[in-house]
Amino acid sequence: SEERRRARPLHRSFLVHGFILAILVIYAAPIIGVGLTSVQTNAEISARGVWHIPENASLDNFVDVWNNTPTPRYLLNSFLVTIPATFLSILGGVLLGYVFSQFRFPAAELPFFVVIAGMFFPPQAMLIPLFRLFNAPIEIFGFQILPALFDTVYPMIIIHVSLGLAITTLLMRNFMNALPSSLREAAIVDGAGEWSVLFRVIVPLTLPALAVLATLQFTWIWNDFLWPLVLTRSAEAKTIMAGIDAMKGQYNVAWASQAAMAVIASIPTLVIFIVFQRYFIAGLTMGSVKE
Secondary structure, eight states: OOOHHHHHHHHHHHHHHHHHHHHHHHHHHHHHHHHHHHHHHHHHHHHHOOSSOOOTSSSHHHHHHHHHSSSSHHHHHHHHHHHHHHHHHHHHHHHHHHHHHOOTTTTTTTHHHHHHGGGGHHHHHHHHHHHHHTSSEEEEHHHHHEOOOOSSHHHHHHHHHHHHHHHHHHHHHHHHHHHHHHHHHHHHTTTTTHHIIIIIHHHTTHHHHHHHHHHHHHHHHHHHOHHHHOOOTTTTOOHHHHHHHHHHOSOOOHHHHHHHHHHHHHHHHHHHHHHHHHHHHHHHHHSOOOO
């Protein structure tokens, strides 16, 4: 019986490790496939498929897409969309999260639910209204205040900031709720204003939370394909994700070039995760328990 008791934990350990290994293989398979495709030629892929060790692996596809396609412009557009949209959505989440966590006023939950309601609207339901909005000059009382923003990076920034406010506000409110209220009270007693309390006391304590939001928001916005596909037409406005799709022709698909561009497109998100990983785990657990 004692041998059976020892065998049970070992059996469970094999099951757990086997399950983890299976999940790892499922997640790694597309990455390995893209990597193999990026170092082969289209002719080799057509003849032998993706899943084989290339005989003449080279980086020619990377050189080709960088020099002969608008890849640098696509990357620039992605940064022009992602950086301001990430910064503004997090800034708005910090401000709103501070208000909803530190101030008590009648019906305080109502505006909070209105803000986070943005998480429950599917983007597909907003495609046509937003397409029509940005495809025409914006007028107020018959006066044009903005030209048509279609085929520019501005609609994508506006949309991502608006949609991102919901999740950033929710997370920052929860993180700030976990902080002792005595911190704010002591700072106010010492003569600090609300802006000083927020940016000198509260924000430094929520750096792990901000790192999580920065990583998630940057990744979500950078990898977005829907809005660039709908709201851009020219290479001057397309992001890198829409640029990958633009590589395919009417009668052929440039598998190798698309894979090389996909590898290039993944580098910024990997860098962001590496930079913020020291805060990432702490930020994920912060605010889960309120003392």
